[in-house]
Amino acid sequence: MAAADPVVVNARGMKCPWPALRAARAMREADAIEIEADDPIAGRELEALAVQHGWQFIVIAPHRFALIHKG
Template sequence: MIVDARGLRCPWPALRAARVLRSAPTVEIEADDPAAARELAALASAQGLEFEALSPGRFRISQPRG
């Protein structure tokens, strides 16, 4: 699932991603807030998930590969 959080200030991109992660194993987030990468990485870490920056403004949080 893709979350379009462009134009939203943190913590909203992370909150929207967390909501999707309740029902999906992976979420991609589009966010243009400069703090988004740090907030999304913290969300992933707190939940034991992987965080990946796909490109500027586009991120993925997913279950650990293993």
């Protein structure tokens, strides 16, 4: 899947670690993910997930993040 067509993951209302687990599952099949997550620590967990896998982490807006495969 091209970076221009990210997989959108809706994790609103889910407490961590669920947003990161949903993102990790999407990372198996996509090169770009946009995730909506409103848990206060979701951003930190998603950033750690991205760094762990060598992906770029971007804060798009409050509660909206992107993970993009660097390779």
